[in-house]
Amino acid sequence: MNTIALVVFVIVQILFIPMALLGVVLICYKQIYISKQLGVPSTAIEVIKGRWLMHIFGLRKDQASVKLISVLPNSSILGLWLVFLPSYLRYRISGSTYGYPAIPPPEQEGLSHLVTARTVYIDSLIDKHRYSVEQFVCMGAGFDTRCYNMFQASEVACFELDMLKIQQLKIESLNKAGIDISSVTFVPVDFSEFGWYEELEDAGYDPNKKTLFLWEGVTLYLDEPSVRQTLKMMKQFSAKGSVLICDIYAERFVKGEYAFGMKLPQFILGTNKGKNSFGLHLTADAKLTLSDFMASEGAVVQDTFLMGAKTEKGTFMTVFDALLE
Numbered sequence: 123m124n125t126i127a128l129v130v131f132v133i134v135q136i137l138f139i140p141m142a143l144l145g146v147v148l149i150c151y152k153q154i155y156i157s158k159q160l161g162v163p164s165t166a167i168e169v170i171k172g173r174w175l176m177h178i179f180g181l182r183k184d185q186a187s188v189k190l191i192s193v194l195p196n197s198s199i200l201g202l203w204l205v206f207l208p209s210y211l212r213y214r215i216s217g218s219t220y221g222y223p224a225i226p227p228p229e230q231e232g233l234s235h236l237v238t239a240r241t242v243y244i245d246s247l248i249d250k251h252r253y254s255v256e257q258f259v260c261m262g263a264g265f266d267t268r269c270y271n272m273f274q275a276s277e278v279a280c281f282e283l284d285m286l287k288i289q290q291l292k293i294e295s296l297n298k299a300g301i302d303i304s305s306v307t308f309v310p311v312d313f314s315e316f317g318w319y320e321e322l323e324d325a326g327y328d329p330n331k332k333t334l335f336l337w338e339g340v341t342l343y344l345d346e347p348s349v350r351q352t353l354k355m356m357k358q359f360s361a362k363g364s365v366l367i368c369d370i371y372a373e374r375f376v377k378g379e380y381a382f383g384m385k386l387p388q389f390i391l392g393t394n395k396g397k398n399s400f401g402l403h404l405t406a407d408a409k410l411t412l413s414d415f416m417a418s419e420g421a422v423v424q425d426t427f428l429m430g431a432k433t434e435k436g437t438f439m440t441v442f443d444a445l446l447e
């Protein structure tokens with residue numbers, strides 16, 4: 123079956139080259155140009171695109187992402203199908219995925235696994251904590267859908283925090299997609315302006331309740347003072363036993379020095395803040411560096427995933443949970 127799948131893939135891929143190129147143009151136009159027109163970051167599309175692919179290729183169920191991406195004006199489902207149809211046919215015939223999208227064994231991740239591996243690690247950490255908290259705060263939520271699947275039927279109060287424009291676009295699109303948002307409170311914030319906590323409390327957040335904060339794919343867009351200040355606020359204004367799930371990137375990664383050719387996509391996606399972006403030196407003992415940093419803000423790291431640790435280039439990011447005690 124694998125050989126038949128490979129033959130079908132090669133033939134369709136060759137015939138499809140012009141279509142795939144058209145697909146790339148459509149995806150880039152929507153993700154970069156339309157996002158710019160709308161005044162929203164194009165990187166949030168990168169994540170939901172990864173989640174859509176994971177769903178389509180059977181790696182992780184996420185019906186809400188499938189519905190949401192299909193109505194977002196800055197994404198192109200047609201473009202995605204034009205690019206991925208040959209791989210999809212191969213997957214349907216053989217039952218396996220090859221190359222991309224994929225989830226390699228822990229610590230053997232490369233840059234192409236950033237969204238897929240990060241997503242499953244974070245899902246596992248959310249699963250660990252979701253039954254013992256009363257509030258879930260998705261910090262810099264982008265187009266994340268965990269409030270609409272993992273927390274949908276739960277008693278946990280859900281809050282989504284993000285910049286105003288992307289949040290408005292998300293609410294509009296969730297409504298268009300027919301996704302029930304009645305259990306989610308949206309709070310527009312900017313983590314680099316230190317008043318975000320007041321906005322959250324005004325929206326109904328209770329600092330006396332045990333809370334799970336998710337801060338995924340955001341620290342690299344902030345400078346160190348904003349990251350530290352946000353950590354301080356989460357710790358100060360949450361009940362004992364509250365937890366943060368987060369990812370922090372290697373300095374080499376945020377500076378575009380981790381791999382050859384990283385600087386151009388970072389420039390195109392607008393993530394090239396260079397020396398102002400927050401990252402840690404994860405080259406020596408990454409676990410220790412991470413726990414020392416978190417301890418300096420009074421948080422105790424629990425489980426850690428060191429993505430890329432067993433590859434030639436080494437760790438490019440960490441995913442972890444930390445007790446805010």
Ligand SMILES: C[S@@+](CC[C@H](N)C(=O)[O-])C[C@H]1O[C@@H](n2cnc3c(N)ncnc32)[C@H](O)[C@@H]1O
Pocket residue numbers: 163165166169170261262263264265266283284285288311312313314337338339340343344
């Ligand atoms: C790469 S996206 C990740 C989105 C989401 N957490 C996910 O994993 O799907 C980064 C998100 O961080 C948000 N963000 C970046 N800087 C921010 C800031 N200063 N204040 C609030 N949100 C911010 C962006 O608007 C965007 O939605």
